[in-house]
Amino acid sequence: EAGVAQSPRYKIIEKRQSVAFWCNPISGHATLYWYQQILGQGPKLLIQFQNNGVVDDSQLPKDRFSAERLKGVDSTLKIQPAKLEDSAVYLCASSQTGNQPQHFGDGTRLSIL
């Protein structure tokens, strides 16, 4: 079975620019998650989707971060404008349902100059 696909693998931008990440979950997985992993820390959940609806976005900085999951499959996470503290690895994960094990993609490493 194909895993969770993310792109790009690496992104370097200057502060105040915008950036977008893409995630394609495992086929048939209804639940999709975006995590932020700052260097030296564990991943922190940003947003969870169930199909194309948001279940939890309580830790998403909504003034600059946005995410969507049109048609309940692929998802994009956007940051606009980026700040230095947004430098991190952004991980996408998916699961069959909300209480099943999560499968992670390889992540996108974002560096803000």
Add this chain to the structure above:
Amino acid sequence: GDSVTQMEGPVTLSEEAFLTINCTYTATGYPSLFWYVQYPGEGLQLLLKATKADDKGSNKGFEATYRKETTSFHLEKGSVQVSDSAVYFCALTPLDDYKLSFGAGTTVTVRA
């Protein structure tokens, strides 16, 4: 709120040495407990899990036992290999919830 505390790294070992990574948690009720592993340049992979007290999770020679009395889920491996070099994360999900809460991670380096 629920949280996980794991031993700080980095940990450096020789091949065939015994590995222990301590993990303790704070949660109400009976959470599910997990160990995830992150190899260099890759995403997180579920290594093992336990869903109730006294359960033992095991995989790839790694083991961890859910200890309710000490609120712990320590990871152990009897003889490590160079290929075990990775970052290991302890995590939990609360009872009847999906949210994974991760520890800060422990970097393990195994030298030949």
